Amino acid sequence: MATLVQAVRLALHYGEEHLGVTDVFGEDVGPPLGGVFTATQGLRTAWNSPLDERGIIGMAMGIAYAGGRPVAEIQFCDYGFNVIDLLKVAGNQYWAGAGQYPLPMVVMTPSGSGIRGSLYHSHSFESWASRLPGWKIVMPSNALDAYGLMLSAIEDPNPVLVLLPKALLRVRGEQRLPGEPDDENELKERIDAPVGEARTTWQPRWPKMEPYFVPIGKASTVREGDACTVISYGRTLPLAVQAADELATELGNRAEVIDLRSIFPYDWKCISQSVSKTGRLLIVNEDTEVTNFGEHLLRRVIEHHFYDLLVRPRLLAGKHVPGIGLNQVYEQNTVPQLRHIKQAMSEVILEQA
Amino acid sequence: MNSDPLTGDDAVAILPTLVYSGRESLPLEQCLTIHRLMVRARVMEERMIKMSKSGLGHFWIGGPGEEAFNVALGLQIRRGQGPRYDYLHLHYRNSALMLALGMPVIESIRQMAMTATDSHSLGRNFVGHFCKREWNVIPVTSVIEVQYAMAPGTALMQKRLPDSEGVTVVLGGEAGTAEGDFASCLIWSTLPGREVPVLIVVTNNGYGISTPACSVHSERHVVDRGIPFGVPGEVVDGNDPIRAWHAVERGLMHCRATRTPFFLEANVSRLFGHSSSSGALRDRTQEDPIERFERILLDEGVDRGHLDQMHEDAHTEVEQAVEQALNEPMPRPEDVERYTYAASRPEIDAVYPDDYTGLPN
């Protein structure tokens, strides 16, 4: 099966061939590297930009104004902070001109911890991004969703931010992408650039991919249960699933795990129905906990489901510290790990109503 | 014009064909067209300053003092929609350019009056913050310099079109060039082998709000910053429409023909200070490009009466526009969320397939 990053690449290829993508660009995005995480290897329209995030976003906006369909990469979301006002402007252009200029642009950026990235390669971005009205923000946690959300991001006529969980980029999917060859070695041979000399003459042999759209704003319930609702996305999602599976065996209580997939718009129906059913809620993400996007979801749950809640709802998030230290003692104790998630989940499940 | 501008007579007059500024010249008829646009822009701006002071609008910012350069530029723009035409990434002082493109006065007045009929922003944005897609006018933001980061993008799309002469024009003040976005513009417009046709304009009025440029900038001319990038450029007296016309013509011709950038620095006046926040009072120490141009036209034998008539006509036109705009509907509460999102499709966006409708539910 394709890895998450291969799925992104295949989606961009499909986008170039069938959805009008005109430019895939950013720092080290073009040949020879094809992206520091290889997301853009072999793409026909991929090119290397100057090392200038503001220039990257400005360029994407300009291309989109003039009828192109750009996909721009910010190499790590940690470097998106110096461009936050331009992102804000990109989000307001359709509104500012009262509907004159839609801005069909995609920005993708690796987000979150999990690759021992220390202070400047471990940030999360979704809480910041959720404060950019006019944008749509998605964060897949598996290869198939990455493929389907990327295609939707490209098709959507608005700016869409695709946050890619760094820690999961090399994780293989459990479901085949439409068009993906059966044999994962064959896929690798066809679309992964070789290292060394061979790369200079290498050309990808793309499989014939098919369209597959995951609607923006649609969550996926990955475990059904009634012991509690767990909402997560990105790196912490598979951990939440694992914790839920382990607790199901150990306690016999099944948690309902929702992969939110879209930060904005989020799937309120899915959240609301699940919380109505379970009366217990745990939200898990790894962004810093003060003014965390999960707090917004808590607010809505409290406002709409106050009387449905059996126990106090909780948010498990990253600590409000300036960074994630390199020594793994830091990372393990700054952002939620399996043991933290399992602990929090069992508390929510077992608390006396 | 009804009567002959030289003599005031209805009789056919013998016009001098050319009006000179140094060695450069323009036909008199064209000078009169430029003059009329400059006056209309000025009268419109002065009326809007009044609106801001009398409660018929709030904040005012605009371009009095920049009319000569803006009209000269506006009249040479290839106006239309899409990359075959010129893209305009404007500053907030370009009302005279918009009038030169053919914008009716009332469009500005409506934005000042924040009416629902404001076609540029539905009563949302400050005056002078134009957006007009049919003329490739990208929404003006108050965020200084961001337009310079975007301009290479529209220019790249224009460069890709075969047989196209469309160019991108980006404008801003000199203080803003200290922002990184200005450097981005130079860098991204000159990627080796991928240079793009962008006319980089800096209108230099010598101030960023209250800070004199000379107190925070040590470069001799802003235009010198193009040198290391190989961007040719020139400094022009932007208060002289004849010189401005030819500088703009050279710049645009360069961009149209070579598909590479050109840099134009225009020295201009700022006649009412920065904005209404600084009082919008007339600054008599600044040269007035209209008065200066009128002296030249009078020297050429143009009749004072004709020039006065232009002012009178402009006042009538602007008053009518104000009267009309003030009777037009205002935005409604339900307009708040409108146009947050462009329409998508339910299989692409399950929550907002059309537009934003409040928090997801």
Ligand SMILES: Cc1ncc(C[n+]2csc(CCOP(=O)(O)OP(=O)(O)O)c2C)c(N)n1
């Ligand atoms: C990024 C940013 N910083 C600060 C401001 C506040 N501000 C508005 S106009 C201005 C001065 C701009 O001067 P200049 O670029 O020379 O243009 P001018 O107003 O003189 O035409 C400042 C500091 C702003 N709007 N945007």
